[in-house]
Amino acid sequence: MKKVIDFLTGLHANNDRGWFEEHKGEYKEALKEFEQFVEKLISGIAAFDPTVTSQKVKDCTFRIYRDVRFSHDKRPYKNYMGAYIAPYGKKSGWSGYYFHVEPVADEGSWSGGSLLSTGLYCPDPDVLYSVREEIVDNGVGLQATIDAAGGFTLDETAKLKRLPKDFADQAGSPHEELLKLKDIYVVKRLPLEFILADNLLERTLTEFRKTKPLNDLLNRAVEYAKTPR
Numbered sequence: 001m002k003k004v005i006d007f008l009t010g011l012h013a014n015n016d017r018g019w020f021e022e023h024k025g026e027y028k029e030a031l032k033e034f035e036q037f038v039e040k041l042i043s044g045i046a047a048f049d050p051t052v053t054s055q056k057v058k059d060c061t062f063r064i065y066r067d068v069r070f071s072h073d074k075r076p077y078k079n080y081m082g083a084y085i086a087p088y089g090k091k092s093g094w095s096g097y098y099f100h101v102e103p104v105a106d107e108g109s110w111s112g113g114s115l116l117s118t119g120l121y122c123p124d125p126d127v128l129y130s131v132r133e134e135i136v137d138n139g140v141g142l143q144a145t146i147d148a149a150g151g152f153t154l155d156e157t158a159k160l161k162r163l164p165k166d167f168a169d170q171a172g173s174p175h176e177e178l179l180k181l182k183d184i185y186v187v188k189r190l191p192l193e194f195i196l197a198d199n200l201l202e203r204t205l206t207e208f209r210k211t212k213p214l215n216d217l218l219n220r221a222v223e224y225a226k227t228p229r
Contacts (some may be wrong), residue, residue: 001033001034001037001101001134001195001200002196003026003029003030003033003084003161004024004030004033004034004081004097004101005101005103005192005195005196005213006026006030006221007023007026007027007029008030008041008079008080008081008101008102008103008104009103009104010023010026011023011027011079011143011223012079012103012106015075015076015077016035016075016076017080019090019189020077021043021074024092027064027157027158030081031064031081034081034083034101035057035061036043037200038057038060038099038133039057040201041056041085041099041201041204041205042056042057042060042085044204044205045085045097045205045208046202047208048126048205048212049097049212049215051087051219052085052087052096052097055085055086055087055089057083059089059090059180060083060084060085060086060090061081061082061083061090061091062078062082062083062084064077064078064081064159065077065078066078068198069200079102079104079106080100080101080102080114081100081101082097082098082099082100082101083099084096084097085097085098085099086133086227091111093123093124093127093222093226094219094222095118095119095184095185095214095215095218095219095222096118096120096183096215097116097117097118097186097208097211097215098115098116098117098118099116099204100115100116100117100194101114101193102114102115102223103195113191114189114190114191114192114194115187115188115189115190115220116152116181116187116188116190116204116208117155117185117186117187117188118149118152118185118186118208118211118214118215119151119184119185119186119211119214119218120183120184120185120216120218120222121183121185121221122182122183123183124183124225126225126226127221127225127226128182128217128224129225130221130224131218131221131222132164132166132167132179133221134173134217134220135178135179136170136173136175137178138169138217139173139174139175139206139216140147140175141176141217142175142214142217143178144213145211145214145216145217146186148212149186149210149213149214150210151188151207151210152186152187152207152210152211153187153188154181154185154186155183155185155186155187156177156181156200157176158178158181158182158183159180159181159182160180160181160182161180162180163176163179163180164179164180167179175188181205184218186200186203186211188207214226
């Protein structure tokens, strides 16, 4: 992953079109290295989670070009590369596994640097409602899958101050704080040594394997929300 790290480090310091065009060859080499890794990552995850078997690299990766039309930040490029491996692709709305390489993070950035993550980010309202129903019915089970993801922590960045109105009767529930979450995912921050390790693929798969029970449970809720009734 060294070509990826080197290019993204340079891009962070020189995020403009002139520099990018001058280093287009380096970008293509870095992108090739990243996509080759993602291809192996998809195959490795599919070995323990068959729901992602049909996914291709293009179904899981994101463009480096930023949409700056409605943003105060006019830098044209993302200073990271990421891949979201989920049933039916990155825009499907299903829970999945996210691999993120960001060697230099901006102060206050949403990611804070390189990471692994599993779960649902910005789920559709009907999906979030279904997940909350799952918490009411099986909060112990959901908490158990979070606890089983050793080394990962539940992200509570997006959280309501009060219970959602449809679940106000759950005040005092042992799972009240879970019901306040607007996203449901766990995160493991990665040091640079992790990304540059020769056994990056094996270590990444080992970590993601711990999160499969959470992913399965969340996707049960997603499936329920998406099934016509």
